[in-house]
Amino acid sequence: MVSRVTDDYERMAAAGCEVVCEPAFWAGFDRSSAAGFYDYFRQLSEHEPKRAAKFGLKHFCWLCINPKEAEDVKLAEEVIALIPEFLDQQNVLGIGEIGLNKNSRNELKVLEMHVDLAAQHDQLILVHTPHLEDKLKGTRLILDVLKSDRRIRADRVIIDHVEEHTVGLVLDAGFWAGMTLYPETKCTPARAIDILETYGKERIWLNSACDWGVSDPLAVPKTAVEMKKRGHQATMIDKVVYQNPKKFLGQCGKFKIG
Amino acid sequence: MTRQQVLDLYFLDARHKLIEIAAFLDRAERATGKDDFRLKTFRTALGKLSSRQKEKAKRVLLTFSDPTTKPLNKAEAKGAVGAWHSRQG
Numbered sequence: 001m002v003s004r005v006t007d008d009y010e011r012m013a014a015a016g017c018e019v020v021c022e023p024a025f026w027a028g029f030d031r032s033s034a035a036g037f038y039d040y041f042r043q044l045s046e047h048e049p050k051r052a053a054k055f056g057l058k059h060f061c062w063l064c065i066n067p068k069e070a071e072d073v074k075l076a077e078e079v080i081a082l083i084p085e086f087l088d089q090q091n092v093l094g095i096g097e098i099g100l101n102k103n104s105r106n107e108l109k110v111l112e113m114h115v116d117l118a119a120q121h122d123q124l125i126l127v128h129t130p131h132l133e134d135k136l137k138g139t140r141l142i143l144d145v146l147k148s149d150r151r152i153r154a155d156r157v158i159i160d161h162v163e164e165h166t167v168g169l170v171l172d173a174g175f176w177a178g179m180t181l182y183p184e185t186k187c188t189p190a191r192a193i194d195i196l197e198t199y200g201k202e203r204i205w206l207n208s209a210c211d212w213g214v215s216d217p218l219a220v221p222k223t224a225v226e227m228k229k230r231g232h233q234a235t236m237i238d239k240v241v242y243q244n245p246k247k248f249l250g251q252c253g254k255f256k257i258g
Numbered sequence: 259m260t261r262q263q264v265l266d267l268y269f270l271d272a273r274h275k276l277i278e279i280a281a282f283l284d285r286a287e288r289a290t291g292k293d294d295f296r297l298k299t300f301r302t303a304l305g306k307l308s309s310r311q312k313e314k315a316k317r318v319l320l321t322f323s324d325p326t327t328k329p330l331n332k333a334e335a336k337g338a339v340g341a342w343h344s345r346q347g
Binding site: 068071101102103104105106107108130131132133134135136137140141163164165185190191194229230231 | 259263267268313315316319320322323324325326327329330331332333334335336337338339340341342
């Protein structure tokens, strides 16, 4: 996790985490060139796995130009052209986290370019849905793009950061839904469990945001404890925090654990 | 869980959050100036809580959400603010 210190890896390993899956994301500022992205992709696919391995964690990554940087379509084209070179790397799972940020035309164009790339190379897709007031509109636009491309199989796409008003849209369309545990702007453990109790445990999983902002790499283990407090069976907890991610990610032949 | 179990597990936390919301409104009303779109939307969302209708969390989120369907011509800013303003388009 390029934005975190080794203490976080240590704590995750002690909490029983086995794997870290890290999407290409915004650095907090706009990278100035495609070369900056090339170095970032090297960091994700070469350096970070070695750092995680020191703590007994397997590290996988997703590659893309993040929606926050997608307003510059020319830059996005240059960056997307770099990605195929990395797709055969042993820890690269697929294309992500693509999606939308402010739901603009350029962001949509870049999303479509990524979807085309994923289809051409038969890659799994991880999708970011926008924050706060933009999430509902963005989720609808994203679903339209994905459903309109016949090459895209819904069972090979996970649409992340769902909340109460978008989870039904995603699951009804046949896609996987990710609930991201993030203190202020996404889901809390209690709400995530409420969503599980309402929508069931199929095609849905939990993840912790671990980025530059206030976030907790242990949010998934803590949510597992919360599920136990509510009386959920160990098999249910295991399905949501381990078996479901393993099932989805195992569609990439490189993802082998346990 | 039974309702009793839900209350036993979550009542104190929810009570704390309700007081924080009340204190936030007190703070905002002590301050000079008018409500902007965020506070107006917040007050509308609060109204969803006293309703007997189900899916309150979903209704609150929908209250804050952009209901439009057409993409923006251009993203003028990167961040979201928490509530949709109709002037954003």
